[in-house]
Amino acid sequence: METPNYSDIRSNFDNCIFYNAILRNEDPYDDHEIGYLVEFSKNGLQSAVDDYFYRSERIIKKMRELGTDDDATWIDIDKVYINPIFQTSKDAVDAYKKTLNMLEGLETQYGVI
Numbered sequence: 001m002e003t004p005n006y007s008d009i010r011s012n013f014d015n016c017i018f019y020n021a022i023l024r025n026e027d028p029y030d031d032h033e034i035g036y037l038v039e040f041s042k043n044g045l046q047s048a049v050d051d052y053f054y055r056s057e058r059i060i061k062k063m064r065e066l067g068t069d070d071d072a073t074w075i076d077i078d079k080v081y082i083n084p085i086f087q088t089s090k091d092a093v094d095a096y097k098k099t100l101n102m103l104e105g106l107e108t109q110y111g112v113i
Contacts, residue, residue: 017082021082
């Protein structure tokens with residue numbers, strides 16, 4: 001299997017739910033999932049990616065304010081939200097819809113307005 005090129009993605013611990021959950025979970029073999037955002041960018045959906053980063057950054061900031069930005073929380077987010085997106089999505093559109101649902105759920109959970 002060829003290693004994906006992630007050099008054009010701007011994900012980091014401050015602005016990306018996927019990045020945090022995937023890199024801070026207990027599974028060292030799922031890092032390729034971050035490539036999903038690269039594919040959205042390459043397919044002309046940059047505005048959707050920009051919105052994702054903006055909303056993720058607000059969620060992560062709130063988590064830090066509440067003291068919940070820890071590995072245990074990210075492992076839980078990975079199990080509840082991230083894994084189902086990648087395990088059950090039929091295509092990129094389905095994954096995008098599930099990502100929006102994840103963002104809405106986390107915004108509600110952490111009181112991001």
